[in-house]
Amino acid sequence: MTDQAESWAEALAEEVRATYPSVRLELGIDHGPYLVLFSIVLPESRRGNGIGSRVMQHITTAADLRGVPVTLSPSDAFGGDPVRLEAFYRRLGFITNTWRGELGAPRESLVRMPPGSAAAGEAPPVYPWHTC
Numbered sequence: 001m002t003d004q005a006e007s008w009a010e011a012l013a014e015e016v017r018a019t020y021p022s023v024r025l026e027l028g029i030d031h032g033p034y035l036v037l038f039s040i041v042l043p044e045s046r047r048g049n050g051i052g053s054r055v056m057q058h059i060t061t062a063a064d065l066r067g068v069p070v071t072l073s074p075s076d077a078f079g080g081d082p083v084r085l086e087a088f089y090r091r092l093g094f095i096t097n098t099w100r101g102e103l104g105a106p107r108e109s110l111v112r113m114p115p116g117s118a119a120a121g122e123a124p125p126v127y128p129w130h131t132c
Contacts, residue, residue, distance in 0.1 A: 071108035
């Protein structure tokens with residue numbers, strides 16, 4: 001991981017928070033880098049009106065412009081339903097991370113590759129700044 005990549009992730013998180021003040025989220029860089037969405041929480045009163053979709057579009061567009069995959073693992077840690085969350089993320093282009101456990105692969109269960117990069121079932125891409 002480079003300081004520049006981590007700074008970019010932090011700046012993106014701040015940009016999202018400024019645009020959507022009711023949303024709490026944590027972004028970071030992992031392995032080479034992959035942009036990791038560690039957590040995203042919308043107040044229950046704000047759910048179901050498209051904010052989550054807009055936030056994810058904001059994040060994936062920024063990652064696509066940099067050619068960086070986005071990874072995440074749906075969880076019930078903040079009151080969400082992992083099955084429903086996984087279906088939501090799949091509609092946004094996330095696929096099962098079949099490379100989990102391989103050297104340099106993201107650790108999260110779902111990954112969204114930038115357009116034009118490796119497809120499902122292929123080895124994860126190696127980036128020039130890959131640190132593993």
